[in-house]
Amino acid sequence: MNSHEDIQNFNALFNEYYKRFIHFAVGYLRDEQVAEDFVSEAFTIYWENRANLIPETIPQAYILAIIKNKCLNHIKHTLIKQKVTDELRNHSEWKLQTKISTLEACDPDFIFSKELQELINATLEKLPAKTRQIFSLSRD
Incomplete structure (x- = not known):
């Protein structure tokens, strides 16, 4: 073809x-x-x-x-x-x-209450022992 x-x-x-x-x-x-x-x-x-x-x-x-x-x-x-x-x-x-x-x-309350507690604890650690004891006793 x-x-x-x-x-x-x-x-x-x-x-x-x-x-x-x-x-x-x-x-x-x-x-x-x-x-x-x-x-x-x-x-x-x-x-x-x-x-x-x-x-x-x-x-x-x-x-x-x-x-x-x-x-x-x-x-x-x-x-x-x-x-x-x-x-x-x-x-x-x-x-x-x-x-x-x-x-x-x-739960924002739970999250921030934990953070707040950690912040308080860290601040307390920086305080002199006597001041820390007085603060702790006043919160109980």
Whole structure:
């Protein structure tokens, strides 16, 4: 087959199947732009490899297999991204829930009463022994 016949056959194949293949891909991807990209890539791969294909190869089946695999890989990748997003969201929710629990358990009176007592004790330690004893006795 000469190159002119190759081009004519390719154009006929393209004109007959391009829209069908896009419809097939959109059915799985729900994204027309990605579907068009995959179909165009599949036709390009077919064109570039046509000389290396066995004579029994059915061009439209070959192209559809490429589109199928591209769609399958895209959907699997989307599923992985969704799982990662879910895990990140779950982790984020866990962190927020931990913050809520920590804040709810926080007792400012307890925190500051302990700090205040430590400050009083440190100040008392600096006082002369007699003054400290008088202060302690006055608090009992």
